[in-house]
Amino acid sequence: MFSKVLVANRGEIALRVINSLQEHGVSAALLVSPIDKNTLPAKQADTIIELPGDLPSQSYLNQDLIIKLAKEECIDAIHPGYGFLSENMEFRKRVDKAKIAYIGPTASHMEILGDKIQARQAAIDSGTPLLPGTVSSMNIGDLKEEAKNIGYPILIKAAAGGGGRGIRLVNSEKEFDSQAENAIAEAKMAFGDGRIYIEKYLTSGKHIEVQILGDGSGEVLHFFERDCSIQRKNQKLIEEGPAPSISREKASEIHSTAIRLTSYLKYLNAGTVEFMLDSKGNHYFLEVNTRIQVEHPVTEMITGEDLVWRQIQVAAGEDLNISQSDIRYRGHAMEARIYAENPFRDFVPSTGTIQKICHPVGPGIRVDSHMTDNTSIPPFYDSMIAKLIAYGTDRDQSISRLNRALKSYQIRGIQTTIPYIRQILALGDFKQCNYDTGYLQSHQSTFTIPNHLQMIAVAAASREFHVSNSTEMNEKVKIGSPWKRSLFPKVM
């Protein structure tokens, strides 16, 4: 096993990885940008390595510097977390060259699976069902021609994308050019690779994904599936496992498909094989995420596994000592992603400082968060501030527990997705699993803020403004500002 691992990430996932490392007696070093210096993961890490700037290019994407610092600190292995460099093949190769172990897939897996265009080809080669779309890099004009053949609506996706980044829904040909240009800009900015591809958009479909773990020999284990259909702007908001709306037979079939594709590639690392399930119950391959995913706690809750540690074990070449039949699930788990956003105003980011945060507690509750009182939310990084996971013996219980925990979650000073998620949990459609990936988008008007609370909010703010301004003016009067005197005849 490694003795010192560098966590090349920030936020809740950095803390999550540090926890697994320290639990097993492995020293955890952490990269920190200036603004992250006083965060919880920085406090908990055994060593912190300071980076010069806050911008991702100066910090968590700064490959040259990260490798140089890793060498100086005698790091055995690098854990990239999710996002940032976690699916960057260039970085992966450079880590190899520096003779440092990498906790993740091999460079060739990244090349094939990280490039979503090549991944589609690999799926075809291994007999995996997939949606109509393009399988080579094309210019906007050719893509538009293909889109016409496939038929709108279509999705434009970044070849180097993943995790919902760089995806645009295009409903008609006239939107194509501008959407494609934006997608390219966003992809260049987020991944440094502007190549895009298109894929038929299923207007009604569920997002089902299989958690897998491969040791690189062709042996791949699955840890059941998750349903992540509740999405906003192609970003998951609620994830749960096992998938509530499919039969166990169908689930097994999807697991087998996932294993077939990843064994064919002799996959190494934890990963997720994502599928879309159409209304007829057919599943289609979307992509493989070659990293630990945001929603991995759902699987950890129902299987009792530590997937981050498993990932570290396979990277170190350790024997896992488990077989597929040892992996079982029990009950149901559901995760809510809490973002610093105003959910009732098109999810506009809500930056600022969390003045006070009080995480919920209680049976079946797990909180993965790096947030403490007076933590600022920098505009440079992702806006997720916490993941709240609720375990129950069945789905109903996990919903009630999640709802109860969300209700008691106190976050002061910013807007969050909590009230919106609570509205979702209360929907009959949600309880009956009557939703698809487009549900939130098509039911936007369902989610509103009670009008009387808006009035009360305005009243509360104006009273606060009035009281503090009067106090301020009174102070000024006391210290002798003559021009205010006439306003406050009684104060003197």
Add this chain to the structure above:
Amino acid sequence: MEEIPLPEGDVMKKYKGKLEDQEYDILVNNSSIEIDGSVLEFKMSHGKLVFSSDDGTVEVDSIVRKSEGKYIIHIQGYSFDVEIHDPMHDLMVGVSVASGDVKSPMAGIITSIAVEVGQEVKEGDVLLVISAMKMENEILTPVSGVIKSLECSVNEQVNPDQLLITIKEN
């Protein structure tokens, strides 16, 4: 408007409020609040504001001041960004709020600017793109008119409410 007697030693003040894109006319003194003509009754209970409404009493969980005149109000699990200003005070210190002033709704980095000074724009046109938290956010023009000035540049880091572009309204 009906005359409201002022309590002794208290001043009735007129404010303007803004929540989301809704504007409110507010009258406040130390014992009552009137918003767009309807009176909201409140009392203090254990240091918290409690309002009575048709749906029963509503307690204000927390009021956080973000900056001058900007508050985030937490009520029953909802959060509201409310801006309050005093038009009389603004008049005295010379704050002008023109509708053609486009301000940044968020902190982020300007990734592209789609317009030039002198260019004609129609309401809803894309003015620029701000990248925040790895997402590209298009900033649209709120009014139709001609671009008067660009107050920002590409790759500039901007803060919420920073003036980005001014438009001379048609």
